Amino acid sequence: MPLIMVTGFPTSGKSTRAKQLHAYLDERIKETSNGVPPKYRLHLISDQTLSISRSVYDLSALPAHTRSANASEKDARATIYGAAGDTNCTANQKPYGHRAVFFRSDALPDKAKEVNQERLRRQQEAKTAGQHLEQDEESEAPYAPENWDNLVFRYEEPNAMTRWDSPLFTLLWDDDEEQTKQTFNSLWDAVAGEGRKVVKPNQATVQRGRDAGGDYLYTLDRETQDIVKGILDQQSEEGGDEIRLPKDPSQAGGDELIVELPAGRKTGLPQLQRMRRAYMNLNRGGIGLEMVGNLSGSARIRDSFVRYLNDAFEREG
Structure with missing residues (x-):
């Protein structure tokens, strides 16, 4: 099963779309299993499932050399550019059928910022009232304003014209249930449908075999x-x-x-x-x-x- 990377601005609905996609794929896999063990298994990986706090994106208090050492790790989770190239190289080294698929949750920066500010407001109100605001699956923790601005500044939108960002599927913030299902159907056809593209290992990244005699x-x-x-x-x-x-x-x-x-x-x-x-x-x-x-x-x-x-x-x- 391919790796599906969900990308977008912070607080642009990535987690929500990822959960919707996970539920959709789970249902499609059950429909195609026909009573036999499923061909695919799903794994939803996110900052939440890995217990990664929003504070990891705050590097302002660290020395310059430490910020430099952690830049690639930070970018891999928050932006698309570095992760896309690494993912494609890894996919090319794998057996037939592995590939990277990109799914973008698209929202205007102003709308995404509004969501983050609302979360900050609720967090501040709870703190003022002396309450601890539990962050459940439907209410994620906000980003610090400076971290949110920095992540948006560093984010590079995927481009479907480039092979390392392709195939790319996009859902807008205001897309309704019907449009969402159509996009999910197209994604399913690309990763598990009959007409999906078979990806072969790249000769430039795969170790070539030699004879057992070593001659x-x-x-x-x-x-x-x-x-x-x-x-x-x-x-x-x-x-x-x-x-x-x-x-x-x-x-x-x-x-x-x-x-x-x-x-x-x-x-x-x-x-x-x-x-x-x-x-x-x-x-x-x-x-x-x-x-x-x-x-x-x-x-x-x-x-x-x-x-x-x-x-x-x-x-x-």
């Missing part, structure tokens, strides 16, 4: 050496040859790879070794060569190296 570098060195040797053995003095090499030397009569050498000159060993070293430096991590150690792995290395050589010869003219 990846040896195989890479051996196969690229063999390609270079085959080119030197077959090319003519005039250059411009098409060198045919077996894709898998262990299989007689199998597929062939073609190296297209530049015309008008002979390709020497120094040039080939330079290209070979560059290719090995690019591929020491095993990107895209998961099956090293068997015939398929060797064939992939040879095919990839030949394509690299052909591209390099074409660029150099």
Whole structure:
């Protein structure tokens, strides 16, 4: 199940919308379970569920170096920019089906500030009367005015045009029950519906597999050496040859790879070794060569190296 991040100004209705969404998803999951154990489990995580006080956002009394050390932690809970990038990188490292979804509770700053001021007023009245104001689920604690202003100033609204803020679903403060349900339906279709997008791990963030024998570098060195040797053995003095090499030397009569050498000159060993070293430096991590150690792995290395050589010869003219 994807991670759904609820974002918005402080006191803009995020907690209320999160509870509404939680209730909606819980009902949809029950409807689709058909008497079997549910496919998904819901976890609602917030400052309240983690017992995080509003006072954590007040860093004015701390030394400058302490405020700097806590800036990213503060932003991760209160704003969207840093958390969005971190969340997408984490999602890309996970197996298929994980993704970040953003749900914005949108209210004008003046309206959100009015809510916070009303909470401050009730808190002050209770304090004046010598009473302790219990903060239940429907009445959250207010922010200190300076903290509220600071959080609004630092907040960056998500942008659906950017991949790290997408998909994005927005509910306005005044949206009625029908509009709310339509938005929740669209969100459900995106995260659990039949037409949802399958998110694959990103090659740039996922550790690539290697063979159990640990001979990846040896195989890479051996196969690229063999390609270079085959080119030197077959090319003519005039250059411009098409060198045919077996894709898998262990299989007689199998597929062939073609190296297209530049015309008008002979390709020497120094040039080939330079290209070979560059290719090995690019591929020491095993990107895209998961099956090293068997015939398929060797064939992939040879095919990839030949394509690299052909591209390099074409660029150099």
